[in-house]
Amino acid sequence: MKRLQHPLVACALAGAIAAAFAGNAFAAKKPAAEAPMETIQAVLTAPPFAPPPITRKTPAHVVVDLEMVEKNMRMADGVDYNFWTFGGTVPGSFIRVRKGDTVEFKLKNHHSSHFSHNIDLHAVTGQGGGAEATFTLPGKETQFTFKALNPGLYIYHCAMAPVGMHIANGMYGLILVEPEEGLEPVDKEFYVVQGDFYTEGAHGEPGLQPFSLEKAIDEHPTYVVFNGSVDSLQGDKALTAKAGEKIRIFVGNGGPNLVSSFHVIGEIFDKVYTEGGTKYQENVQTTLVPAGGSAIVEFKADVPGNFVLVDHSIFRTFHKGSLGILKVEGEKNPEIYTGQQHDIDYKEGVPQGSQYK
Secondary structure (H helix, E strand, O other), X not given: OOOOOXXXXXXXXXXXXXXXXXXXXXXHHOOOOOOOOOEEEOOOEOOOEOOOOOOOOOOOEEEEEEEEEEEEEEEEOOEEEEEEEEOOEOOOOEEEXXXXXXXEEEEEEOXXXXXXXXXXXXXXXXXXXXXXXXXXXXXXXXXXXXXXXXXXXXXXXXXXXXXXXXXXXXXXXXXXXXXXXXXXXXXXXXXXXXXXXXXXXXXXXXXXXXXXXXXXXXXOOOEEEEOOOOOOOOHHHOEEEEOOOEEEEEEEEEEOOOOEEEEEEOOOEXXXXXXXXXXXXXXXXXXEEOOOEEEEEEEEOOOOEEEEEEEOOHHHHHHHOOEEEEEEEOOOOOOOOOOOOOOOOOOOOOOOOOOOO
């Protein structure tokens, strides 16, 4: 005859067995520890070029090293200006990350600088877009880290007081946060940012020109240019492509004051991601780019030719400098565009529209 267990002992034994099974079940459901993020040094490029597209499918820890440099550079033929720069160029270095990336941002101010600077990245969610964390004296380095939460194309700029003066001296650039799925592939990508500049001397007056606060306040720019100087996208520095290639231009407007009416003469934008966001408009002739804003324009170069980039506030283009060239080479396609077919005299008569008084 089997010996009966005491009820209390049986209950305790059953409870222990149940707890053991529950513990095993809980352990089985516990998620595995996530693998650490890959650490990547960001590739920074000078205008008019953009870093290569991001092909990875997972977020990374991206380290950005950016140095602020004050330096004399060409504004126009015979005209120099003391630009304040991110990375030694105007606009500053192009930064390219991916949604979900953790961005470790190191900001340096070169020892030769005379002023303190910082950075406000419109892609950052946090106080001042990073400006509060990056008050950087000459010879110093500051650092902060942010999560890239929102895909899009964003302006960054110096936000040190007086903010307008720092921007007017060239302290702006673009940061692209690619969507998780990436951007559609294209054949060529370019980086073009408009800016308005205010000098004491008149347009074209030679020598090293100082900044004019009075002109800046009155919003009367001496120069309105692409990529920091007159003719920056002309001659040997023109953008180049081949007929049939799909082109993407990351367009920014550093301001500090003027809105840009960006247009490419002889082309129609197949897509415009307005204000640098994730939605696009199709078949656009001219797109507004606000001061402190951006746009992404895409089009196919169907035929060869010299296509002119302008701010369609047109006197700026032909009298203040906002003119660039996209040189497209390839075979002609008369089904799309013939070029001039004749130049002949025509019979004189009553002027067209004479019936309208």
